[in-house]
Amino acid sequence: MHPLNKDAALSADGASCRICGSHVRPILDLGSLPPANAFVREPNEDPGRFRLLIESCDSCANIQLHDCMSIVDLYDRYAYETPDSRMLTTHYQELGTWLTALGALTPDTFVLEVGSNVGAFLLHLKSSVRRVLGIDPARNIVAIAQAKGLETVCDFFDERSADAIRRAYGVPELIIARHCMAHNPDPHRMIAGAARLLSDAGTLVIENAYALKTLESNEFDQIYHEHMFYFTVRAMRTLLEQHDLRLTHVRMAKVHGGSVVFIARRRAAHAPIETSVPEFEAREQETLPMLLGRFAENVAQTREQLRELVARLRAEGKRVCAYGASAKGNTLLNYVGLTHREIEYCIDTTPGKQGRYLPLSGIPILSEERGFGHPPDFLLLTAWNYRDEIIARIRERVGSSIRFILPIPRVHIV
Ligand code: TMP
Helix, strand or coil: CCCCCHHHHCCCCCCECCCCCCEEEEEEEEEEECCCCCCECCCCCCCCCEEEEEEEECCCCCEEECCCCCHHHHHCCCCCCCCCCHHHHHHHHHHHHHHHHCCCCCCCCEEEEECCCCCHHHHHHHHHCCEEEEEECCHHHHHHHHHCCCCEEECCCCHHHHHHHHHHHCCCCEEEEECCCCCCCCHHHHHHHHHHHCCCCCEEEEEEECHHHHHHCCCHHHCCCCCCEECCHHHHHHHHHCCCEEEEEEEEECHHHCEEEEEEEEHHHCCCCCCHHHHHHHHHHHHHHHHHHHHHHHHHHHHHHHHHHHHHHHHCCCCEEEECCCHHHHHHHHHHCCCCCCCCCEECCCCCCCCCECCCCCCEEECHHHHCCCCCCEEEECCHHHHHHHHHHHHHHHCCCCEEEECCCCCEEC
């Protein structure tokens, strides 16, 4: 399989599961939206629109985006930098503790992180392991990691780059891919790279938003062009087994609206399979059909409720802004149909996003300093996955006059 180019990506033909090859059926169509990280320089600039249709496979329980944009276009210049977040730091600590308890992380471990972004996780690990190395395809993002003193290769991870890493750096005992396995139309390429490179007794860790949580909590804004898969445990096991890897552990993590951490080892290592794996799969088998069946209706309801709420607040003369120029915020705003006419501006702490505009909705992105100069009445929390820490910080900084609109799991005000 090859990454599709933009034009080919719009063809609806040949719907088959990109994990097991079986037939897939459509679940939800959010229409054609701009690439969710395409922050533009002018409010009317058109970054193009591409369809967001998700479909599911009854055979391996995979959920995938039907149309995949070219990964070269998506990651050529990349806007997302992992933010400084208390929640993420706590997660790195908990993940490290768990991997240490499993014997996968020791002072002698060489850790390779795939999709290492600006290196937040590797920086956390660096002083306690033998070596850390990142690999990420976005040149502008790799430059930031390198400036922090983190060795980072600028490339896509696959068998070819795995061979280059082996020659230049040796063999890692731990390969970790956090929130990037879904960012590629063909996850077989990444897994094949890991299977080729990992040491014999090594550990592969994959972290991703968990499909069941996405469906249960109506997190439809997690659907955007970079998220080409919504992984279930069954689908991940199916994927790994095709590369002689065995899924041994599964665990939930709170980050990004409910994530799942998968641990795999080489089949030849004969590592025991923890009961978590069949337990997760049993729950999926029980609930997935029902969750998939009602997803589209829940999403349509949220659209109506959010539209009505914002229209009512505006009619009452309230000022409404957004917090978090996240990719998912763009799906939310553009699918719901909220623009700069309803949402005055969006606050975000990422310097590279400030001064730009959200695609299609044309909402300007401001720093906290500027955004809180004349605080709005309501903030739509488009980075709801950091809800507690963001609300606490704003209350401390601006006081309790601002109220927050939470779009997920149902539209409500806090
Ligand atoms: P993410 O949910 O994909 O990590 O994106 C969250 C966005 O929200 C990202 O652009 C960074 C921004 N953000 C803030 O502006 N302030 C914050 O305190 C946090 C945690 C994130």
